[in-house]
Amino acid sequence: MAVNENGMTIVNGNQKRNPQLDDVITVMGEASALAQNLKQVITSPIRFFQTDQKMYIKSEGKLCLGILKIGRKNLFHRDLNGVIKEIQPMCVLDFYVHESVQRKGIGKELFEEMLRQETLRPEKLGYDRPSPKLLGFLKKYYNLQNYIPQNNNYVVYSQYFFDNRPTNVSQQQFAQQNHQQSQNPQLVNQQVQQQRVQPQQTPQKMDQLDQMMQQMSLDSKQQYQSYQKGKAQPPWATDQKQYQNMYQTTTGMMSAQIHKR
Incomplete structure:
Protein backbone atom coordinates (compact mmCIF):
# COMPACT_ATOMS: atom_id res chain seq x y z
CA MET A 1 0.00 0.00 0.00
CA ALA A 2 1.15 3.51 -0.70
CA VAL A 3 2.05 5.39 2.48
CA ASN A 4 2.55 9.09 3.24
CA GLU A 5 5.55 10.72 4.92
CA ASN A 6 4.37 9.40 8.31
CA GLY A 7 4.03 5.81 7.14
CA MET A 8 0.22 6.00 6.98
CA THR A 9 -2.23 4.80 4.36
CA ILE A 10 -5.58 6.60 4.24
CA VAL A 11 -8.40 4.60 2.68
CA ASN A 12 -11.82 6.03 1.84
CA GLY A 13 -14.90 3.85 1.92
CA ASN A 14 -16.03 5.11 -1.50
CA GLN A 15 -12.89 4.06 -3.34
CA LYS A 16 -12.50 0.90 -5.43
CA ARG A 17 -11.85 -2.38 -3.66
CA ASN A 18 -8.98 -4.77 -4.32
CA PRO A 19 -8.39 -8.29 -2.96
CA GLN A 20 -5.19 -7.45 -1.08
CA LEU A 21 -6.79 -4.53 0.79
CA ASP A 22 -9.85 -6.66 1.52
CA ASP A 23 -7.58 -9.24 3.18
CA VAL A 24 -5.92 -6.60 5.35
CA ILE A 25 -9.23 -5.15 6.52
CA THR A 26 -10.70 -8.60 7.16
CA VAL A 27 -7.79 -9.87 9.25
CA MET A 28 -7.38 -6.66 11.27
CA GLY A 29 -11.14 -6.32 11.80
CA GLU A 30 -11.41 -9.84 13.18
CA ALA A 31 -8.39 -9.34 15.44
CA SER A 32 -9.89 -6.07 16.72
CA ALA A 33 -13.21 -7.72 17.58
CA LEU A 34 -11.41 -10.53 19.39
CA ALA A 35 -9.23 -8.13 21.38
CA GLN A 36 -12.26 -6.09 22.48
CA ASN A 37 -14.45 -9.15 23.22
CA LEU A 38 -17.10 -7.96 20.75
CA LYS A 39 -19.97 -10.23 19.84
CA GLN A 40 -19.55 -9.46 16.15
CA VAL A 41 -16.96 -8.03 13.81
CA ILE A 42 -17.49 -4.30 13.27
CA THR A 43 -14.80 -3.75 10.63
CA SER A 44 -14.97 -5.72 7.40
CA PRO A 45 -14.85 -4.91 3.67
CA ILE A 46 -18.62 -5.20 3.43
CA ARG A 47 -19.17 -2.82 6.35
CA PHE A 48 -16.52 -0.37 5.20
CA PHE A 49 -16.71 0.03 1.44
CA GLN A 50 -19.49 2.04 -0.19
CA THR A 51 -19.77 4.20 2.94
CA ASP A 52 -18.51 7.66 3.90
CA GLN A 53 -16.15 6.16 6.46
CA LYS A 54 -12.39 6.52 6.41
CA MET A 55 -9.63 4.23 7.66
CA TYR A 56 -6.07 5.06 8.71
CA ILE A 57 -3.66 2.14 8.40
CA LYS A 58 -0.16 2.00 9.89
CA SER A 59 2.18 -0.40 8.14
CA GLU A 60 5.86 -1.26 7.80
CA GLY A 61 6.74 -3.08 4.62
CA LYS A 62 4.26 -5.97 4.31
CA LEU A 63 3.21 -5.82 7.96
CA CYS A 64 0.02 -4.06 9.03
CA LEU A 65 0.53 -2.73 12.55
CA GLY A 66 -2.74 -0.96 13.33
CA ILE A 67 -5.98 0.52 12.02
CA LEU A 68 -8.18 3.44 12.98
CA LYS A 69 -11.64 3.77 11.43
CA ILE A 70 -13.74 6.93 11.65
CA GLY A 71 -17.12 8.10 10.37
CA ARG A 72 -19.73 10.74 11.11
CA LYS A 73 -22.76 9.59 13.10
CA ASN A 74 -26.08 11.12 14.04
CA LEU A 75 -26.42 10.69 17.83
CA PHE A 76 -28.95 11.59 20.49
CA HIS A 77 -27.17 12.64 23.67
CA ARG A 78 -28.89 12.88 27.06
CA ASP A 79 -27.41 15.23 29.68
CA LEU A 80 -27.67 15.03 33.48
CA ASN A 81 -30.99 16.89 33.44
CA GLY A 82 -32.50 14.41 31.01
CA VAL A 83 -32.46 16.87 28.12
CA ILE A 84 -31.79 15.15 24.80
CA LYS A 85 -29.69 16.91 22.18
CA GLU A 86 -29.07 15.74 18.64
CA ILE A 87 -25.42 15.94 17.54
CA GLN A 88 -23.44 14.81 14.48
CA PRO A 89 -19.85 14.24 15.61
CA MET A 90 -17.07 12.51 13.77
CA CYS A 91 -16.68 9.21 15.61
CA VAL A 92 -13.92 6.70 16.23
CA LEU A 93 -15.61 3.47 15.15
CA ASP A 94 -12.69 1.06 15.53
CA PHE A 95 -9.16 1.43 16.88
CA TYR A 96 -6.77 -1.47 17.07
CA VAL A 97 -3.01 -2.02 17.26
CA HIS A 98 -1.66 -5.53 16.87
CA GLU A 99 -0.60 -7.12 20.16
CA SER A 100 2.96 -7.75 18.93
CA VAL A 101 3.66 -4.01 18.57
CA GLN A 102 1.60 -2.49 21.37
CA ARG A 103 3.13 0.00 23.84
CA LYS A 104 5.46 1.34 21.15
CA GLY A 105 3.59 4.56 20.34
CA ILE A 106 1.89 3.24 17.20
CA GLY A 107 -1.60 3.96 18.52
CA LYS A 108 -0.54 7.52 19.34
CA GLU A 109 0.87 7.94 15.82
CA LEU A 110 -2.36 6.71 14.26
CA PHE A 111 -4.51 8.94 16.43
CA GLU A 112 -2.38 12.05 15.92
CA GLU A 113 -2.28 11.50 12.16
CA MET A 114 -6.06 11.29 12.09
CA LEU A 115 -6.41 14.48 14.16
CA ARG A 116 -4.01 16.31 11.86
CA GLN A 117 -5.63 15.15 8.63
CA GLU A 118 -9.18 15.82 9.84
CA THR A 119 -8.26 19.06 11.70
CA LEU A 120 -10.06 17.81 14.81
CA ARG A 121 -9.48 17.80 18.55
CA PRO A 122 -9.92 14.65 20.69
CA GLU A 123 -12.78 16.15 22.73
CA LYS A 124 -14.70 16.89 19.53
CA LEU A 125 -14.96 13.21 18.63
CA GLY A 126 -17.47 10.56 19.61
CA TYR A 127 -16.23 7.08 20.54
CA ASP A 128 -18.20 3.93 19.69
CA ARG A 129 -18.05 1.38 22.53
CA PRO A 130 -14.52 2.38 23.60
CA SER A 131 -12.50 -0.33 25.30
CA PRO A 132 -10.89 0.26 28.70
CA LYS A 133 -7.58 0.61 26.87
CA LEU A 134 -8.95 3.39 24.68
CA LEU A 135 -10.47 5.19 27.67
CA GLY A 136 -7.13 4.98 29.45
CA PHE A 137 -5.35 6.21 26.31
CA LEU A 138 -7.59 9.29 26.08
CA LYS A 139 -7.19 10.05 29.76
CA LYS A 140 -3.41 9.67 29.69
CA TYR A 141 -2.62 11.73 26.60
CA TYR A 142 -5.55 14.17 26.35
CA ASN A 143 -6.91 14.40 29.92
CA LEU A 144 -10.37 13.24 28.80
CA GLN A 145 -12.38 11.44 31.48
CA ASN A 146 -15.72 13.17 32.13
CA TYR A 147 -18.70 11.84 30.20
CA ILE A 148 -22.29 10.71 30.75
CA PRO A 149 -23.00 7.06 29.84
CA GLN A 150 -25.52 6.74 27.03
CA ASN A 151 -27.88 3.98 25.95
CA ASN A 152 -26.27 3.90 22.50
CA ASN A 153 -22.85 3.06 24.08
CA TYR A 154 -21.19 6.06 22.44
CA VAL A 155 -18.92 8.13 24.64
CA VAL A 156 -19.08 11.89 24.10
CA TYR A 157 -16.91 13.80 26.54
CA SER A 158 -18.27 16.83 28.36
CA GLN A 159 -15.73 19.08 26.63
CA TYR A 160 -17.50 18.40 23.34
CA PHE A 161 -20.19 20.89 24.33
CA PHE A 162 -17.76 23.67 25.23
CA ASP A 163 -15.77 25.58 22.64
CA ASN A 164 -13.52 28.52 23.59
CA PRO A 199 -6.47 63.15 14.79
CA GLN A 200 -10.03 62.02 14.98
CA GLN A 201 -12.04 63.17 12.00
CA THR A 202 -15.70 64.02 12.61
CA PRO A 203 -16.99 65.33 9.25
CA GLN A 204 -20.59 64.54 10.19
CA LYS A 205 -20.45 66.70 13.32
CA MET A 206 -18.82 69.57 11.41
CA ASP A 207 -21.58 69.46 8.80
CA GLN A 208 -24.22 69.55 11.51
CA LEU A 209 -22.53 72.54 13.17
CA ASP A 210 -22.30 74.39 9.88
CA GLN A 211 -26.00 73.83 9.21
CA MET A 212 -26.88 75.06 12.68
CA MET A 213 -24.81 78.24 12.22
CA GLN A 214 -26.42 78.95 8.86
CA GLN A 215 -29.88 78.58 10.39
CA MET A 216 -28.99 80.96 13.22
CA SER A 217 -27.70 83.52 10.74
CA LEU A 218 -30.86 83.22 8.66
CA ASP A 219 -33.07 83.70 11.74
CA SER A 220 -31.15 86.84 12.72
CA LYS A 221 -31.53 88.30 9.22
CA GLN A 222 -35.24 87.60 9.23
CA GLN A 223 -35.63 89.34 12.58
CA TYR A 224 -33.76 92.39 11.29
CA GLN A 225 -35.85 92.55 8.12
CA SER A 226 -39.02 92.32 10.21
CA TYR A 227 -37.83 95.32 12.18
CA GLN A 228 -37.21 97.33 9.02
CA LYS A 229 -40.76 96.69 7.92
CA GLY A 230 -42.25 97.53 11.25
CA LYS A 231 -40.08 100.51 12.29
CA ALA A 232 -43.22 102.69 12.32
CA GLN A 233 -44.46 100.67 15.30
CA PRO A 234 -45.02 102.27 18.74
CA PRO A 235 -42.07 103.61 20.78
CA TRP A 236 -41.83 100.52 22.94
CA ALA A 237 -40.52 98.54 19.90
CA THR A 238 -36.80 97.63 20.06
CA ASP A 239 -34.42 100.24 18.69
CA GLN A 240 -33.07 99.66 15.16
CA LYS A 241 -29.50 100.10 16.29
CA GLN A 242 -29.97 97.43 18.94
CA TYR A 243 -31.14 94.90 16.31
CA GLN A 244 -28.25 95.79 14.06
CA ASN A 245 -25.72 95.33 16.88
CA MET A 246 -27.29 91.99 17.83
CA TYR A 247 -27.07 90.74 14.24
CA GLN A 248 -23.42 91.78 13.89
CA THR A 249 -22.48 90.23 17.26
CA THR A 250 -24.19 86.92 16.46
CA THR A 251 -22.62 86.74 13.02
CA GLY A 252 -19.17 87.46 14.44
CA MET A 253 -19.51 84.75 17.11
CA MET A 254 -20.59 82.17 14.54
CA SER A 255 -17.71 83.04 12.24
CA ALA A 256 -15.24 82.75 15.09
CA GLN A 257 -16.58 79.34 16.12
CA ILE A 258 -16.47 78.00 12.57
CA HIS A 259 -12.93 79.27 12.14
CA LYS A 260 -11.94 77.63 15.42
CA ARG A 261 -13.36 74.33 14.29
Missing part, protein backbone atom coordinates in the same frame (compact mmCIF):
# COMPACT_ATOMS: atom_id res chain seq x y z
CA ARG A 165 -12.30 29.23 20.06
CA PRO A 166 -13.39 32.47 18.29
CA THR A 167 -16.73 32.09 16.52
CA ASN A 168 -17.21 35.43 14.78
CA VAL A 169 -15.12 37.85 12.80
CA SER A 170 -14.44 40.29 15.63
CA GLN A 171 -13.28 37.51 17.95
CA GLN A 172 -11.05 36.09 15.23
CA GLN A 173 -9.49 39.50 14.67
CA PHE A 174 -8.97 39.89 18.40
CA ALA A 175 -7.27 36.48 18.55
CA GLN A 176 -5.07 37.38 15.58
CA GLN A 177 -4.04 40.63 17.25
CA ASN A 178 -3.14 38.79 20.43
CA HIS A 179 -1.08 36.30 18.45
CA GLN A 180 0.64 39.12 16.57
CA GLN A 181 1.43 40.92 19.81
CA SER A 182 2.93 37.78 21.33
CA GLN A 183 5.11 37.33 18.24
CA ASN A 184 6.19 40.97 17.77
CA PRO A 185 5.05 43.25 20.61
CA GLN A 186 7.29 46.16 19.46
CA LEU A 187 5.55 46.33 16.08
CA VAL A 188 2.11 46.29 17.69
CA ASN A 189 3.10 49.10 20.10
CA GLN A 190 4.24 51.25 17.16
CA GLN A 191 0.90 50.70 15.43
CA VAL A 192 -0.96 51.69 18.60
CA GLN A 193 1.12 54.89 18.93
CA GLN A 194 0.39 55.81 15.31
CA GLN A 195 -3.32 55.35 15.90
CA ARG A 196 -3.16 57.62 18.95
CA VAL A 197 -1.33 60.41 17.08
CA GLN A 198 -3.77 60.50 14.18
Whole structure:
Protein backbone atom coordinates (compact mmCIF):
# COMPACT_ATOMS: atom_id res chain seq x y z
CA MET A 1 0.00 0.00 0.00
CA ALA A 2 1.15 3.51 -0.70
CA VAL A 3 2.05 5.39 2.48
CA ASN A 4 2.55 9.09 3.24
CA GLU A 5 5.55 10.72 4.92
CA ASN A 6 4.37 9.40 8.31
CA GLY A 7 4.03 5.81 7.14
CA MET A 8 0.22 6.00 6.98
CA THR A 9 -2.23 4.80 4.36
CA ILE A 10 -5.58 6.60 4.24
CA VAL A 11 -8.40 4.60 2.68
CA ASN A 12 -11.82 6.03 1.84
CA GLY A 13 -14.90 3.85 1.92
CA ASN A 14 -16.03 5.11 -1.50
CA GLN A 15 -12.89 4.06 -3.34
CA LYS A 16 -12.50 0.90 -5.43
CA ARG A 17 -11.85 -2.38 -3.66
CA ASN A 18 -8.98 -4.77 -4.32
CA PRO A 19 -8.39 -8.29 -2.96
CA GLN A 20 -5.19 -7.45 -1.08
CA LEU A 21 -6.79 -4.53 0.79
CA ASP A 22 -9.85 -6.66 1.52
CA ASP A 23 -7.58 -9.24 3.18
CA VAL A 24 -5.92 -6.60 5.35
CA ILE A 25 -9.23 -5.15 6.52
CA THR A 26 -10.70 -8.60 7.16
CA VAL A 27 -7.79 -9.87 9.25
CA MET A 28 -7.38 -6.66 11.27
CA GLY A 29 -11.14 -6.32 11.80
CA GLU A 30 -11.41 -9.84 13.18
CA ALA A 31 -8.39 -9.34 15.44
CA SER A 32 -9.89 -6.07 16.72
CA ALA A 33 -13.21 -7.72 17.58
CA LEU A 34 -11.41 -10.53 19.39
CA ALA A 35 -9.23 -8.13 21.38
CA GLN A 36 -12.26 -6.09 22.48
CA ASN A 37 -14.45 -9.15 23.22
CA LEU A 38 -17.10 -7.96 20.75
CA LYS A 39 -19.97 -10.23 19.84
CA GLN A 40 -19.55 -9.46 16.15
CA VAL A 41 -16.96 -8.03 13.81
CA ILE A 42 -17.49 -4.30 13.27
CA THR A 43 -14.80 -3.75 10.63
CA SER A 44 -14.97 -5.72 7.40
CA PRO A 45 -14.85 -4.91 3.67
CA ILE A 46 -18.62 -5.20 3.43
CA ARG A 47 -19.17 -2.82 6.35
CA PHE A 48 -16.52 -0.37 5.20
CA PHE A 49 -16.71 0.03 1.44
CA GLN A 50 -19.49 2.04 -0.19
CA THR A 51 -19.77 4.20 2.94
CA ASP A 52 -18.51 7.66 3.90
CA GLN A 53 -16.15 6.16 6.46
CA LYS A 54 -12.39 6.52 6.41
CA MET A 55 -9.63 4.23 7.66
CA TYR A 56 -6.07 5.06 8.71
CA ILE A 57 -3.66 2.14 8.40
CA LYS A 58 -0.16 2.00 9.89
CA SER A 59 2.18 -0.40 8.14
CA GLU A 60 5.86 -1.26 7.80
CA GLY A 61 6.74 -3.08 4.62
CA LYS A 62 4.26 -5.97 4.31
CA LEU A 63 3.21 -5.82 7.96
CA CYS A 64 0.02 -4.06 9.03
CA LEU A 65 0.53 -2.73 12.55
CA GLY A 66 -2.74 -0.96 13.33
CA ILE A 67 -5.98 0.52 12.02
CA LEU A 68 -8.18 3.44 12.98
CA LYS A 69 -11.64 3.77 11.43
CA ILE A 70 -13.74 6.93 11.65
CA GLY A 71 -17.12 8.10 10.37
CA ARG A 72 -19.73 10.74 11.11
CA LYS A 73 -22.76 9.59 13.10
CA ASN A 74 -26.08 11.12 14.04
CA LEU A 75 -26.42 10.69 17.83
CA PHE A 76 -28.95 11.59 20.49
CA HIS A 77 -27.17 12.64 23.67
CA ARG A 78 -28.89 12.88 27.06
CA ASP A 79 -27.41 15.23 29.68
CA LEU A 80 -27.67 15.03 33.48
CA ASN A 81 -30.99 16.89 33.44
CA GLY A 82 -32.50 14.41 31.01
CA VAL A 83 -32.46 16.87 28.12
CA ILE A 84 -31.79 15.15 24.80
CA LYS A 85 -29.69 16.91 22.18
CA GLU A 86 -29.07 15.74 18.64
CA ILE A 87 -25.42 15.94 17.54
CA GLN A 88 -23.44 14.81 14.48
CA PRO A 89 -19.85 14.24 15.61
CA MET A 90 -17.07 12.51 13.77
CA CYS A 91 -16.68 9.21 15.61
CA VAL A 92 -13.92 6.70 16.23
CA LEU A 93 -15.61 3.47 15.15
CA ASP A 94 -12.69 1.06 15.53
CA PHE A 95 -9.16 1.43 16.88
CA TYR A 96 -6.77 -1.47 17.07
CA VAL A 97 -3.01 -2.02 17.26
CA HIS A 98 -1.66 -5.53 16.87
CA GLU A 99 -0.60 -7.12 20.16
CA SER A 100 2.96 -7.75 18.93
CA VAL A 101 3.66 -4.01 18.57
CA GLN A 102 1.60 -2.49 21.37
CA ARG A 103 3.13 0.00 23.84
CA LYS A 104 5.46 1.34 21.15
CA GLY A 105 3.59 4.56 20.34
CA ILE A 106 1.89 3.24 17.20
CA GLY A 107 -1.60 3.96 18.52
CA LYS A 108 -0.54 7.52 19.34
CA GLU A 109 0.87 7.94 15.82
CA LEU A 110 -2.36 6.71 14.26
CA PHE A 111 -4.51 8.94 16.43
CA GLU A 112 -2.38 12.05 15.92
CA GLU A 113 -2.28 11.50 12.16
CA MET A 114 -6.06 11.29 12.09
CA LEU A 115 -6.41 14.48 14.16
CA ARG A 116 -4.01 16.31 11.86
CA GLN A 117 -5.63 15.15 8.63
CA GLU A 118 -9.18 15.82 9.84
CA THR A 119 -8.26 19.06 11.70
CA LEU A 120 -10.06 17.81 14.81
CA ARG A 121 -9.48 17.80 18.55
CA PRO A 122 -9.92 14.65 20.69
CA GLU A 123 -12.78 16.15 22.73
CA LYS A 124 -14.70 16.89 19.53
CA LEU A 125 -14.96 13.21 18.63
CA GLY A 126 -17.47 10.56 19.61
CA TYR A 127 -16.23 7.08 20.54
CA ASP A 128 -18.20 3.93 19.69
CA ARG A 129 -18.05 1.38 22.53
CA PRO A 130 -14.52 2.38 23.60
CA SER A 131 -12.50 -0.33 25.30
CA PRO A 132 -10.89 0.26 28.70
CA LYS A 133 -7.58 0.61 26.87
CA LEU A 134 -8.95 3.39 24.68
CA LEU A 135 -10.47 5.19 27.67
CA GLY A 136 -7.13 4.98 29.45
CA PHE A 137 -5.35 6.21 26.31
CA LEU A 138 -7.59 9.29 26.08
CA LYS A 139 -7.19 10.05 29.76
CA LYS A 140 -3.41 9.67 29.69
CA TYR A 141 -2.62 11.73 26.60
CA TYR A 142 -5.55 14.17 26.35
CA ASN A 143 -6.91 14.40 29.92
CA LEU A 144 -10.37 13.24 28.80
CA GLN A 145 -12.38 11.44 31.48
CA ASN A 146 -15.72 13.17 32.13
CA TYR A 147 -18.70 11.84 30.20
CA ILE A 148 -22.29 10.71 30.75
CA PRO A 149 -23.00 7.06 29.84
CA GLN A 150 -25.52 6.74 27.03
CA ASN A 151 -27.88 3.98 25.95
CA ASN A 152 -26.27 3.90 22.50
CA ASN A 153 -22.85 3.06 24.08
CA TYR A 154 -21.19 6.06 22.44
CA VAL A 155 -18.92 8.13 24.64
CA VAL A 156 -19.08 11.89 24.10
CA TYR A 157 -16.91 13.80 26.54
CA SER A 158 -18.27 16.83 28.36
CA GLN A 159 -15.73 19.08 26.63
CA TYR A 160 -17.50 18.40 23.34
CA PHE A 161 -20.19 20.89 24.33
CA PHE A 162 -17.76 23.67 25.23
CA ASP A 163 -15.77 25.58 22.64
CA ASN A 164 -13.52 28.52 23.59
CA ARG A 165 -12.30 29.23 20.06
CA PRO A 166 -13.39 32.47 18.29
CA THR A 167 -16.73 32.09 16.52
CA ASN A 168 -17.21 35.43 14.78
CA VAL A 169 -15.12 37.85 12.80
CA SER A 170 -14.44 40.29 15.63
CA GLN A 171 -13.28 37.51 17.95
CA GLN A 172 -11.05 36.09 15.23
CA GLN A 173 -9.49 39.50 14.67
CA PHE A 174 -8.97 39.89 18.40
CA ALA A 175 -7.27 36.48 18.55
CA GLN A 176 -5.07 37.38 15.58
CA GLN A 177 -4.04 40.63 17.25
CA ASN A 178 -3.14 38.79 20.43
CA HIS A 179 -1.08 36.30 18.45
CA GLN A 180 0.64 39.12 16.57
CA GLN A 181 1.43 40.92 19.81
CA SER A 182 2.93 37.78 21.33
CA GLN A 183 5.11 37.33 18.24
CA ASN A 184 6.19 40.97 17.77
CA PRO A 185 5.05 43.25 20.61
CA GLN A 186 7.29 46.16 19.46
CA LEU A 187 5.55 46.33 16.08
CA VAL A 188 2.11 46.29 17.69
CA ASN A 189 3.10 49.10 20.10
CA GLN A 190 4.24 51.25 17.16
CA GLN A 191 0.90 50.70 15.43
CA VAL A 192 -0.96 51.69 18.60
CA GLN A 193 1.12 54.89 18.93
CA GLN A 194 0.39 55.81 15.31
CA GLN A 195 -3.32 55.35 15.90
CA ARG A 196 -3.16 57.62 18.95
CA VAL A 197 -1.33 60.41 17.08
CA GLN A 198 -3.77 60.50 14.18
CA PRO A 199 -6.47 63.15 14.79
CA GLN A 200 -10.03 62.02 14.98
CA GLN A 201 -12.04 63.17 12.00
CA THR A 202 -15.70 64.02 12.61
CA PRO A 203 -16.99 65.33 9.25
CA GLN A 204 -20.59 64.54 10.19
CA LYS A 205 -20.45 66.70 13.32
CA MET A 206 -18.82 69.57 11.41
CA ASP A 207 -21.58 69.46 8.80
CA GLN A 208 -24.22 69.55 11.51
CA LEU A 209 -22.53 72.54 13.17
CA ASP A 210 -22.30 74.39 9.88
CA GLN A 211 -26.00 73.83 9.21
CA MET A 212 -26.88 75.06 12.68
CA MET A 213 -24.81 78.24 12.22
CA GLN A 214 -26.42 78.95 8.86
CA GLN A 215 -29.88 78.58 10.39
CA MET A 216 -28.99 80.96 13.22
CA SER A 217 -27.70 83.52 10.74
CA LEU A 218 -30.86 83.22 8.66
CA ASP A 219 -33.07 83.70 11.74
CA SER A 220 -31.15 86.84 12.72
CA LYS A 221 -31.53 88.30 9.22
CA GLN A 222 -35.24 87.60 9.23
CA GLN A 223 -35.63 89.34 12.58
CA TYR A 224 -33.76 92.39 11.29
CA GLN A 225 -35.85 92.55 8.12
CA SER A 226 -39.02 92.32 10.21
CA TYR A 227 -37.83 95.32 12.18
CA GLN A 228 -37.21 97.33 9.02
CA LYS A 229 -40.76 96.69 7.92
CA GLY A 230 -42.25 97.53 11.25
CA LYS A 231 -40.08 100.51 12.29
CA ALA A 232 -43.22 102.69 12.32
CA GLN A 233 -44.46 100.67 15.30
CA PRO A 234 -45.02 102.27 18.74
CA PRO A 235 -42.07 103.61 20.78
CA TRP A 236 -41.83 100.52 22.94
CA ALA A 237 -40.52 98.54 19.90
CA THR A 238 -36.80 97.63 20.06
CA ASP A 239 -34.42 100.24 18.69
CA GLN A 240 -33.07 99.66 15.16
CA LYS A 241 -29.50 100.10 16.29
CA GLN A 242 -29.97 97.43 18.94
CA TYR A 243 -31.14 94.90 16.31
CA GLN A 244 -28.25 95.79 14.06
CA ASN A 245 -25.72 95.33 16.88
CA MET A 246 -27.29 91.99 17.83
CA TYR A 247 -27.07 90.74 14.24
CA GLN A 248 -23.42 91.78 13.89
CA THR A 249 -22.48 90.23 17.26
CA THR A 250 -24.19 86.92 16.46
CA THR A 251 -22.62 86.74 13.02
CA GLY A 252 -19.17 87.46 14.44
CA MET A 253 -19.51 84.75 17.11
CA MET A 254 -20.59 82.17 14.54
CA SER A 255 -17.71 83.04 12.24
CA ALA A 256 -15.24 82.75 15.09
CA GLN A 257 -16.58 79.34 16.12
CA ILE A 258 -16.47 78.00 12.57
CA HIS A 259 -12.93 79.27 12.14
CA LYS A 260 -11.94 77.63 15.42
CA ARG A 261 -13.36 74.33 14.29
